[in-house]
Amino acid sequence: MRIATVSLIALAAVLASCTAAKNGAAKAADDAPAVSQVLLTPDAKDIHSYANPAEARVTHVAIDLTTDFAAHTLSGSATLDVDAAPTAKQIVLDTRNLTVTAVTDAAGKPLPFTLGAVDPIHGAPLTVTLGPIDIKGARKIKIAYSTSPKADALQWLTPAQTAGKKLPYLFSQGEAILNRSWIPTQDSPGIRQTWEAKITVPEGLTAVMSGESKSALGQTAPHNMRTFSYVMDKPVAPYLIALAVGDLRFxxxxxxxxxxxxxxxxxxxxxxxxxxxxxxxxxxxxxxxxxxxxxxxxxxxxxxxxxxxxxxxxxxxxxxxxxxxxxxxxxxxxxxxxxxxxxxxxxxxxxxxxxxxxxxxxxxxxxxxxxxxxxxxxxxxxxxxxxxxxxxxxxxxxxxxxxxxxxxxxxxxxxxxxxxxxxxxxxxxxxxxxxxxxxxxxxxxxxxxxxxxxxxxxxxxxxxxxxxxxxxxxxxxxxxxxxxxxxxxxQPGIPANAVHVTSDAFPAIDAAAKAFAAGGPVAAVPGNVTTQETMRFITQLPRTLPAERIKALDDRFAWSDTGNSEIRFVWLQLVLPNRYARGEKSAEQFLLAQGRRKFVAPLFTTLMGDGAHGQALAKRIYAEARAGYHPVTSGTVDKIVGWKTTQ
Missing domain, CATH: 1.10.390.10 (Neutral Protease Domain 2)
Structure with missing residues (x-):
């Protein structure tokens, strides 16, 4: 695949530069961009990015984007400051499902560019021929582009999927390598970048970002739109550039x-x-x-x-x-x-x-x-x-x-x-x-x-x-x-000298779980305890329990209905394999109401491991829930339930 070829070439270039430095090749070091010495070590080569920071790297990103809630796209431009060796002819960026319409230099002159072959994990490399060095000693490239409605970093919510039920919502989630689906840059955690942004949204919505606000209320823009501006003046990993747009208050x-x-x-x-x-x-x-x-x-x-x-x-x-x-x-x-x-x-x-x-x-x-x-x-x-x-x-x-x-x-x-x-x-x-x-x-x-x-x-x-x-x-x-x-x-595993911090509160909880498992009365189970003690009690119970024993606990503590998500999660992990009917209804409601992968993926795994009964339940719930999950969650659960994207 193209990604393997590009990555190996880049890795070879980094290794070669390290060897040259060892041999005292001062000129090669002088010609290289000012990249952190950490990135010049072999173990810092990021094979999950197409970038070659030893040759040319992005130091600053300026995005100017307009939201289209009907089309589920962002469109506009990204202007990149590039630190490159004087001999560098091109820069390689990371993209995923972006439509690139033009690339220009600081003066607006078109620059040649190519989008490489698409890799299902890493997207496609955007290779841009670099223009001349500007008066500040850097190079700028401006990329005009739009995102795909299926951009992996972005989730577009209908009004019905929000708390207020009146206005739509958009948010991003960039970690690990998803921000390349809405920002064409070098999407590697080691290539830190400052950034600034202008985000234009419909009147009535507020845009917030992971930077300093320069327009708390936004500025009036044409066509009943408002533009919000943000700046991050400290170099950050690209996955930390984040955006949310909605009916928001502070x-x-x-x-x-x-x-x-x-x-x-x-x-x-x-x-x-x-x-x-x-x-x-x-x-x-x-x-x-x-x-x-x-x-x-x-x-x-x-x-x-x-x-x-x-x-x-x-x-x-x-x-x-x-x-x-x-x-x-x-x-x-x-x-x-x-x-x-x-x-x-x-x-x-x-x-x-x-x-x-x-x-x-x-x-x-x-x-x-x-x-x-x-x-x-x-x-x-x-x-x-x-x-x-x-x-x-x-x-x-x-x-x-x-x-x-x-x-x-x-x-x-x-x-x-x-x-x-x-x-x-x-x-x-x-x-x-x-x-x-x-x-x-x-x-x-x-x-x-x-x-x-x-x-x-x-x-x-x-x-x-x-x-x-x-x-x-x-x-x-x-x-x-x-x-x-x-x-x-x-090395794998946990070394023998590992320090295990133990809680003085847990021995009594463990004893209570053991007593209940042995047939003790539910009235003897401690009731006025912390969330952490409750979770400990549930996780210490045997994974197989008679229905009447599960019901006795639920009747007393109502864990199938609790609003404490951590308690509810460990409870459902216990009761679903026991085919507890009230627990199955609780799981369906829980899985439809939230998309936190920590909860969602294990619960679907549990259901899929429970034979034909659990698998049928999992697939029925997922068919309804999937549209409300962020791609990070659905991408994981698709594999668990065997979901085909053509469904």
Missing amino acids: QATGPRTGIWTEPSMLEKSAKEFGELEKFVDAAESLYGPYRWGRYDLLVLPPSFPFGGMENPRLTFATPTAIAGDRSLVSLIAHELAHSWSGNLVTNATWNDFWLNEGFTSYFENRIMEKIYGPKRAAMEADLSWSDMQAAIKEAGGPASKDTQLRLDIPLNRSPDDGMTQIAYDKGATFLRTIEAAVGRAKWDAYLRAYFDRHAFQPQTTAGFLKDLRENLIKGDKALEAKIGIDQWAY
């Missing part, structure tokens, strides 16, 4: 925090996430200043495929995190933590995804401990340990290469395949194990300095381990052997 929760959402959702969202300012203060006290200005939260419609997305200045969040008692706000602690681990220091490629999520999961737990105390943090860490064990089993066992932290995702697999709980929970456990070996004070000082040293830069696993050796281990061979950092990073 409520402040502090001097630098607040909530965006639909009007009918605003009061309960602001109440649930009212401690945003406290979260930012707690995070800063641990690992240094928050560098993005504001930290706002956009509560999206329930079709949003993730729990949250850490877009700078504006975290996108699922309404399934609203439980009414702030019991699920660790999700917000997680997305905020990404402001350091992920947004500030970013994985150079998707093979190093754990550098984002493992660090962030560790940091999330520290924020929760600081705000809500050690007991709450310990319960959540203990649940994550169980999630890690389940993820290892799902990956094929501790010998599976998919349980490594540093992955090797081949061309024929989507980077999305590496986004499993392994990265989150094994990564956090690794950092927790380092903390135990060196002491919390020393570890915190190291992490704070690490974020400062590598701020606004990409990072690889090898780069992190090098930094760890130079600035924490410092030649202490006994300490390095005690931690076993290479085994943690490059």
Whole structure:
């Protein structure tokens, strides 16, 4: 395939430049664009992008787009600033299902371009012949284009699919490699870019983005339209450029925090996430200043495929995190933590995804401990340990290469395949194990300095381990052997020295689950407990239970009807294989009401594993639900239920 050829050529070029540098070829280094040294290492080559940043790279993106809710398209232009070697003749960009009508230089002169063969995972390379260097020493290219109605990053919602039921809605989700379906740029996490945007939308709608607003109310545009402007002056990974358009309102929760959402959702969202300012203060006290200005939260419609997305200045969040008692706000602690681990220091490629999520999961737990105390943090860490064990089993066992932290995702697999709980929970456990070996004070000082040293830069696993050796281990061979950092990073499974944080609250819950499973009365099951204790109780029950025992629990606790999505999810995972009728009705309602992949994909997997009965139910529900899911979710569930796109 074309992608393999282009990627191998690019990889060869990077390796060649590294070899030349080793041999002292100073001229070659002088001719290269000013790319981070991390990107010149072999393990930083991103085979899931067509780009060759050692030859030419995008440094700034300026988009000017108009929304068409009838056609489900964005159309307009993207103007790219390019840093290229003087001898560079072309730049290669990433696209997916874009219609490109023209490419010009800064003076408006047409530039030759070609769209290469389409790869089902990576889209098509857009190769542009570069024009002359402008007076600022850079090169600009302007691309006129429109998106496809089936752009993978975008979901267009009808008024009926929104909370207000009156106006349409649009939102983007770019991670991992989906933003190339609405922005023609170099869509690799290591190629950081500043950006600006003008988004023109119908009167009555508001556009919000992951940058600083330059037009809070928008500016009048022709044909009953308004234009909203945003700027991000700090270099970010391209997947962090995010957009939402809808009937949106704002409520402040502090001097630098607040909530965006639909009007009918605003009061309960602001109440649930009212401690945003406290979260930012707690995070800063641990690992240094928050560098993005504001930290706002956009509560999206329930079709949003993730729990949250850490877009700078504006975290996108699922309404399934609203439980009414702030019991699920660790999700917000997680997305905020990404402001350091992920947004500030970013994985150079998707093979190093754990550098984002493992660090962030560790940091999330520290924020929760600081705000809500050690007991709450310990319960959540203990649940994550169980999630890690389940993820290892799902990956094929501790010998599976998919349980490594540093992955090797081949061309024929989507980077999305590496986004499993392994990265989150094994990564956090690794950092927790380092903390135990060196002491919390020393570890915190190291992490704070690490974020400062590598701020606004990409990072690889090898780069992190090098930094760890130079600035924490410092030649202490006994300490390095005690931690076993290479085994943690490059080997499958969980090393024997893994630190397992256990909750003092869980032994009593485990005993209650054991007693109930042995026939004990439902009245003996603890009732006035936390969400985390309830989840623990349900997950500790045998996977096979008599119908009357399941009914007894449901009659008392009404878990089939609970608005707490995490409790409902683990409950449905228990009762569906037992063909509990009330649970099946609950699952149908749950799967039709929200599209969070964390819940949706496992539940469809459970149903499809329950013979003809479960499969028929799964396919019937999915046929109705699919149109309301974001492509991130439907792309996963299609494979689970055997859905054919021609259906």
